[in-house]
Amino acid sequence: MNLKAMNLKTFKGGLHPPDGKEFSATKAIEVCPLPEEIIIPLAQHIGAPAEVCVEVGAKVKKGTLIATARGFVSAPIHASTSGEVIAIEPRLHPMGKALPAIVIKPDGEDAWDENLKGANPDDLSGDELKACIQAAGIVGMGGATFPTHVKLSPPADKQIDTLILNGVECEPYLTADHRMMLEATEQILDGIAILRKVLGIERAVIGIEANKPDAIEKMTKEAAARNIEVQALEVKYPQGAEKQLIDAITGRQVPSGTLPMEVGVVVQNVGTAAAISDAVRLGRPLVERVVTITGPGIKEPKNLLVRIGTPLQFLVDQCEGLNGEPAKIIMGGPMMGQTQLSLETPAIRGTSGLLIFRKEDLPRYEAGPCIRCGRCIGACPIHLQPTAIATYARLDLFDEAEEYHALDCIECGCCTYTCPATLPLVQSIRYAKAAILAKKRTI
Amino acid sequence: MENRLYLSSSPHIHSGETTDKVMRKVIYALLPATALSIYFFGLPALSVLLICTLGCMGFEALSCKLMSKPLALADGSAALTGVLLALNMPPTSSWWLALFGAAIAIFIGKQVYGGLGYNPFNPALVARVVLLISFPVQMTSWTAPAPLGSGLDAITAATPLGEMKTAVMLTGKLPELAHSGFLNYFTGNMAGSLGEVSAIALLLGGLYLLFKKVISWHIPVAFIGTVLVIGAIFWAVSPEIYPNPLFHLLTGGLLLGAFFMATDMVTSPVTDKGMLIFGFGCGLLTVLIRLFGGYPEGVSFAILLMNAATPLIDRFCHPKIYGQTEAKA
Numbered sequence A: 001m002n003l004k005a006m007n008l009k010t011f012k013g014g015l016h017p018p019d020g021k022e023f024s025a026t027k028a029i030e031v032c033p034l035p036e037e038i039i040i041p042l043a044q045h046i047g048a049p050a051e052v053c054v055e056v057g058a059k060v061k062k063g064t065l066i067a068t069a070r071g072f073v074s075a076p077i078h079a080s081t082s083g084e085v086i087a088i089e090p091r092l093h094p095m096g097k098a099l100p101a102i103v104i105k106p107d108g109e110d111a112w113d114e115n116l117k118g119a120n121p122d123d124l125s126g127d128e129l130k131a132c133i134q135a136a137g138i139v140g141m142g143g144a145t146f147p148t149h150v151k152l153s154p155p156a157d158k159q160i161d162t163l164i165l166n167g168v169e170c171e172p173y174l175t176a177d178h179r180m181m182l183e184a185t186e187q188i189l190d191g192i193a194i195l196r197k198v199l200g201i202e203r204a205v206i207g208i209e210a211n212k213p214d215a216i217e218k219m220t221k222e223a224a225a226r227n228i229e230v231q232a233l234e235v236k237y238p239q240g241a242e243k244q245l246i247d248a249i250t251g252r253q254v255p256s257g258t259l260p261m262e263v264g265v266v267v268q269n270v271g272t273a274a275a276i277s278d279a280v281r282l283g284r285p286l287v288e289r290v291v292t293i294t295g296p297g298i299k300e301p302k303n304l305l306v307r308i309g310t311p312l313q314f315l316v317d318q319c320e321g322l323n324g325e326p327a328k329i330i331m332g333g334p335m336m337g338q339t340q341l342s343l344e345t346p347a348i349r350g351t352s353g354l355l356i357f358r359k360e361d362l363p364r365y366e367a368g369p370c371i372r373c374g375r376c377i378g379a380c381p382i383h384l385q386p387t388a389i390a391t392y393a394r395l396d397l398f399d400e401a402e403e404y405h406a407l408d409c410i411e412c413g414c415c416t417y418t419c420p421a422t423l424p425l426v427q428s429i430r431y432a433k434a435a436i437l438a439k440k441r442t443i
Numbered sequence B: 001m002e003n004r005l006y007l008s009s010s011p012h013i014h015s016g017e018t019t020d021k022v023m024r025k026v027i028y029a030l031l032p033a034t035a036l037s038i039y040f041f042g043l044p045a046l047s048v049l050l051i052c053t054l055g056c057m058g059f060e061a062l063s064c065k066l067m068s069k070p071l072a073l074a075d076g077s078a079a080l081t082g083v084l085l086a087l088n089m090p091p092t093s094s095w096w097l098a099l100f101g102a103a104i105a106i107f108i109g110k111q112v113y114g115g116l117g118y119n120p121f122n123p124a125l126v127a128r129v130v131l132l133i134s135f136p137v138q139m140t141s142w143t144a145p146a147p148l149g150s151g152l153d154a155i156t157a158a159t160p161l162g163e164m165k166t167a168v169m170l171t172g173k174l175p176e177l178a179h180s181g182f183l184n185y186f187t188g189n190m191a192g193s194l195g196e197v198s199a200i201a202l203l204l205g206g207l208y209l210l211f212k213k214v215i216s217w218h219i220p221v222a223f224i225g226t227v228l229v230i231g232a233i234f235w236a237v238s239p240e241i242y243p244n245p246l247f248h249l250l251t252g253g254l255l256l257g258a259f260f261m262a263t264d265m266v267t268s269p270v271t272d273k274g275m276l277i278f279g280f281g282c283g284l285l286t287v288l289i290r291l292f293g294g295y296p297e298g299v300s301f302a303i304l305l306m307n308a309a310t311p312l313i314d315r316f317c318h319p320k321i322y323g324q325t326e327a328k329a
């Protein structure tokens, strides 16, 4: 396929970090075996944590509901294998502190709950489909983990006309979505069809970065028959950020402080679409996901289909172990991922990758004075002036930081990545954002 | 193992393009011009270069020591200031003039404001202008090139711009050299300061910086473009007293200024729009000074004046933020 001939779309700003995908891009998805213990945190999505509905000692099957959603912006949680609930207690969470979790001892059968029943999406109405998605605990699997049914429930006054499927995977090193597009093409397309029905719209566009020509080719071939468009996008970080993706594909800009539905768009990750297909056709809730285990600190990088709650150490063991001494354990990608205190933490619904760097992979820099080179401004996909915001943040001048639109920052990290003075720009901006929001709450 | 893990908030990787690498690339980009000026002006040029560069580095180290700040030589900015200063000096400058220039550049141009990143004016230009005003004779005694190995002695000569200014003032007409000799100007075979000589070498360095994305096109294009357009307008109106725009381009410090001095990051605006305004201002002031001012060359003054306007430009030029306009609608 000649990508040059395709008209690659993109946004203004951004940059090109080394992509690191060669570690795992060609590795087919493998099913990760059962660990000794599964740790399922109650907080795995944006919104209220789920509420436990089993007791210690209960026998559960794969897919059994173990915690119910608390309110609309929340999601239920299900057991990811069959076994016994051996503890409900705080465990180390990827967020870096101990948070309530349900611990399951697998019985080795890995048997699905017999009460789970699938349905043919053609027989269900849009609202019934949405109820399936909600009951299955589907959340955005690109990493944001926003409950999907919320995104699918725009207020009556918002006209949605376009569904965008995010297959960009612009974070370096991660290849989970890439592999999904190659290996679960059918499920993704089926999920898209369901999403279209729920939203009652026709137009669906899959956005894929041009560094995945095989995925673009396969998706294009299979999507055509279902009237789903595939748009190849220029390789540039953060092409997969929601706002940048919408801009690239539709030319619309989401107004500051609002959601994509404001411009008639709903964005879903390709992995989420596949999970939706399983939820409806097979009745299976979201209990597993593909995780890329990668980085120079891993002997044999892989893409694994992982049960939610599997400890990270177990994932590393499936990849022939650590390659040298780890210096940074990152859940997610190198630009936006979160460092982990230990490999004891479990993989959760938003875990797209486990990336391990050794000391030698991480040069340490001494931050110097800003040389006003303007690179942070050129790289900012929101076109902010990170240097100005960060300076105000360091001086605790939060009103000024807000005037420079600190709250619009999407925390993509481009500014810090590119700053020759190696200033912690986005870190300072986060600090300012937190202070501005705290002030707003008290007023 | 656990306690040897780094915890930090994202991002976890860096481009690796740090300040010292940026400075080093600018120095590399100046190599062709420095080499050619040593070729044309011989050993005196080399000694000016060495004194300025080592002088700036020495004064930088001294001021860090005096102010008990960490030694900042590694960022390469002092060395770069030294090279730029040398390129702005007459090739036959005496050692004390070069050393004095280096001291002004570092102390008055940079360190009094707090060092790298805080100085409002380009340090090398501050030094050049202070020298020009304090030592007008020494700073304007130019020599004709005496290429290495040619056996020629350095003889006094005027710069093409200087000659033009004198001729226009005395006779009201452009001298012959404003109409010919462009090939010499292009290769750098003319009188001038070290770095004001070779258009081709400066262009080469400038393109390297653009290609390596060390600088963006906005300032050089706006600066040079403005000089060419305004120069062309005057030339079209009366070609007997106003030189051809190519003459503006190839003689004097325009290329050096546009690619290497005006693009100094610390002292120029940070936004694209701001850089265009800055470049335009530099170009306009340069032509006006060259054609109507008291000095034959206006590049240094133009850049310094625009340096002074930089905070104001930055205050009013903001990039158009994603999703902002719609929000108000």
Ligand code: SF4
Pocket (backbone or CB within 6 Å): A376, A379, A380, A381, A382, A383, A384, A385, A386, A408, A409, A410, A411, A412, A413, A414, A415, A416, A425, A426, A429
């Ligand atoms: S300011 Fe925010 S949005 Fe802009 S580059 Fe930095 S992290 Fe990204």
Ligand code: SF4
Pocket (backbone or CB within 6 Å): A369, A370, A371, A372, A373, A374, A375, A376, A377, A386, A387, A415, A418, A419, A420, A421, A422, A423, A425, B270
């Ligand atoms: S990238 Fe760093 S050095 Fe350059 S302007 Fe931004 S903060 Fe300053």
